[in-house]
Amino acid sequence: xxxxxxxxxxxxxxxxxxxxxxxxxxxxxxxxxxxxxxxxxxxxxxxxxxxxxxxxxxxxxxxxxxxxxxxxxxxxxxxxxxxxxxxxxxxxxxxxxxxxxxxxxxxxxxxxxxxxxxxxxxxxxxxxxxxxxxxxxxxxxxxxxxxxxxxxxxxxxxxxxxxxxxxxxxxxxxxxxxxxxxxxxxxxxxxxxxxxxxxxxxxxxxxxxxxxxxxxxxxxx
Numbered sequence: 001x002x003x004x005x006x007x008x009x010x011x012x013x014x015x016x017x018x019x020x021x022x023x024x025x026x027x028x029x030x031x032x033x034x035x036x037x038x039x040x041x042x043x044x045x046x047x048x049x050x051x052x053x054x055x056x057x058x059x060x061x062x063x064x065x066x067x068x069x070x071x072x073x074x075x076x077x078x079x080x081x082x083x084x085x086x087x088x089x090x091x092x093x094x095x096x097x098x099x100x101x102x103x104x105x106x107x108x109x110x111x112x113x114x115x116x117x118x119x120x121x122x123x124x125x126x127x128x129x130x131x132x133x134x135x136x137x138x139x140x141x142x143x144x145x146x147x148x149x150x151x152x153x154x155x156x157x158x159x160x161x162x163x164x165x166x167x168x169x170x171x172x173x174x175x176x177x178x179x180x181x182x183x184x185x186x187x188x189x190x191x192x193x194x195x196x197x198x199x200x201x202x203x204x205x206x207x208x209x210x211x212x213x214x215x216x217x218x219x220x221x
Contacts, residue, residue, distance in 0.1 A: 128202075128207060128208075130162060130207070130208040130209050130210050131200055131202060131207060131208070131209045131210070132209065132210050132211075133200035133209040133210070133211055134211060134212075135163055135167075135197040135198055135199070135200060135209065135211040135213075136197065136198040137195070137196070137197060137198075138167060138196040138197060138198060139194065139195060139196045140195050141190070141194050141195070142190060142215065143190065144217060145182060145183070145186045147182060148180065148182050148183055148186070148217065149219075152219065153178075153180045153182065153183055153217070154178075154183075154217050154218055154219045155178030155179050155180060155183055155216075155217055156178055156214060156215065156216045156217070157174065157176070157177060157178045157183060157184050157187040157214070157215045157216075157217070158174075158175045158176035158212060158213075158214050158215075159172055159173065159174060159175060159187060159188065159191060159212070159213045159214075159215060160172070160173040160174075160175045160210060160211075160212055160213075161173075161191060161195075161197075161210070161211050161212075161213045162208065162209075162210055163197045163199060163200070163208065163209055163210075163211060164199070164208050165199050165206040165207060165208060166199060166206070167196050167197045167198055167199045168196060168197075169191055169192050169195060169196075169197070170208075171192075172188045172191050172192045174187075174188065175212065178217065183217050186217075187215040187217075190215075191213060191215065195213075197211065
């Protein structure tokens, strides 16, 4: 068999799918070309040439300047009225005192009242300090307390007594106790209430004096 006969016998037929694809591509390109070559209408051209609206910026003008405030006028404050000052008025003195004498009536010098200065007292006569003395008794009644007697209390109390110019006790202090508060208190009360002394004498006159006074509470058998 010759080679020519083999070539004719084996020739292939065109593929229908490939042909359809090529045809579709050609048709699509033609359509695009037709659309692109169409003339543009005036309405389309106006839409293309019309620019987009741009928002305009509006400048705000400054407000007009306010007029300056009027100047403030300061007025001086009125002075308070001056208070009237009191002036001392000399009062007429009364008629002079008259002191009768053997030769007649003589006018005594004007009498002036003493003036008291605030915060200063008029000094009075100085009171002498009490002296220490041993005083005699005028009256010395002593009663044994009933409670102390029932409880068999006894002892001696040494008192320090302030006696005035008349011999009366003014103040009583316990200098040495008996060991029983009941007896000490009873001694102070009885001496202050009922005891009397001879006053102390200095330069012939009675004066206040401190004296030591023993008081004994003894149980009698």
